[in-house]
Amino acid sequence: MNLAQGVQVVSLGLLSLMVLGAALGVVLANNIVYSAFLLGGVFISISGLYILLNAGFVATAQILIYVGAVNVLILFAIMLVNKREDFAPISSAWIRKGVTGLVCIGLFALLSTMVLTTPWLIASIPASGEQATLLIGEHLFSDFLLPFELASVLLLIALIGAIILARRELIVNEPASGVDAGLMLPERPREGVAVGSDP
């Protein structure tokens, strides 16, 4: 084993330990903020695995999207909902935890048996290495053009949906109780779209 292989093996071991440790922390930490930050750790360690596999583009995308967008969004959501609440301990919580643990162990055993016994087909094309980003671009504009374009429709509708869910509807009957009028967003009143008579 030469030096390069040694470094590779050691970093694989380190990264795997980081992924497993951070993932366990996400599940076991009692404070949800710690869980969210540890989730960021999981994502970053996984992008390290991608770098080990020579997939630089995927590693960058992983950090940009998962850490930069998804994880930050999760943290924002946690901070916006900063409600302190003490949950009453559930009386027989250990039964649930035990059953969940059993199911998870069973699934893990099944999947690892599958991974070990299945004859996997290894792709015959040589790894693209430095050319990967170029190849991904070519694929996006040839045989993956349709999903690439369809994703834009998906994003458009997610955007519209998020606006609909988040915008303040003008409530005619109920006075805004307890909310300072200065905090209310102004909304264009409905121009009497022929609603007709209510029954």
Add this chain to the structure above:
Amino acid sequence: MDVPSLSTQLNPLVILPELIVLTALVVVVVCDLIVGRTASRWTPYVAVSGLLVSVVQLGFQWNNDHAIAFLGGFNGDALSIVFRGIIALSAAVTILISIRYIEQSGTALSEFISILLAATLGGMFLSGADELVTIFIALETLSISSYLLTGYMKRDPRSNEAALKYLLIGASSSAIFLYGISLLYGLSGGATKLVDIGTALTLSTGLGDPSIGIVIALVFVIAGVAFKISAVPFHQWTPDVYEGSPTPVVAFLSVGSKAAGFALAIRLLVTAFPVVWEQWRFVFVALAILSMILGNVVALAQTSMKRLLAYSSIGQAGFVMLGLIAGTEQGYASMIFYLFIYLFMNLGGFTCVILFSLRTGTDQISEYAGLYQKDPLLTLGLSLCLLSLGGIPPMAGFFAKLYLFWVGWQAGLYGLVLLALVTSVISIYYYIRVIKMMVVKEPQEMSAAVLHYPVVQWNLPGMRPLQVSLISMVLITSLAGILSNPLLSLANASVSNTPLLQSFIKASTVSVSITDVDSHL
């Protein structure tokens, strides 16, 4: 690769129907932004005409020899055309019946329509998608739009609850589905096209037993599909989501979304999993038995009309699976025929439920008591649609069920067909219970809601489209049985024009006859 040859290879005209729907979507969004709220007087009709033009365009593509587009990513064969037509039609009817409902609930109409069009787009792409990435993105477009539609009445806590439940269960089923297709990617050595995956799996299996990896991939993929068609045991979301979400959305989910799920099931299983044909047939037999029994038996105990229709749609999905299990040419044709008839009778039923809840504000079955005296047209329409759903002879539903059961019997599924017969008799009981409630009650037994029933006014804004869809759906439901020939030949032609189904049917009959010979020896 130069531009002309690339555009021939992409063959983008195959998705022209989807492009028309997309144009309608963009027109609705942009015009609503520019014109303001008054635009919602005409945007629904833009959307409906876009969907109808798209259906006509699908008809023009019927005998298209160059059906494969986007270098194998999309397959516009006859099978996909039929399913895309069903989804587009169901969306058009859903928009017609939703105008008044949305206006009366005080929410914005144009946004509702644009989300519904996006869901339609996702469903239509899903019916023709021939490659894993396209399948997943189309599935997510359909699912995310469905979650948004479910939670559209955001001031109604039931709608919020339904959206949250749907989102959580849907996201986990998507994750399982994604795990399944990632296993397929690995098992086939990095292929994403379904045809390549099918070939690679056949080669790697050879004549021996399929490896445990293929079976697990199959189970995970079926879990994702069964969630979409709400087959038992992946049905838990259905009653709550149907009860909480706006009724027009339920109409779309029960017809359009379900049709997309069946299209995905046929294409994925037939193209990618011919190796494990026996296994997926067995899984679907189990799903069909559970769906038929649980859907129809639990429906007996329901008091809310929307929950009743939710359980009945679970049961109906069980019947449709009979055609998939039969696996013959007529099996697939009977599925498509049943889905067509189901489109008309179920949307007709939902139109009546929407009309009743618009006028009285309730969905309880007991509130329908004595409706016959106040609104004969609504009573007649709902009765005809429910009788058709139950499969009473002169209606279209009877012929659709007859064809399905006959095909099942031909394929030797005696036990399943007998079970289907028994459960459809059970289903007739709960459908007739509603009709009895409406028709038989004496005037003094009328419910409070019917007693204060408002005068029927069809000239209110948004009521004309409801009336049009009510009358056309009921007419088609009552006449399509007797004049079923065009629909039947359409369903048969769509199966015989689809190369992938033809080759699969040939292969499976050969393998069955080989096993027969083996057992005789």
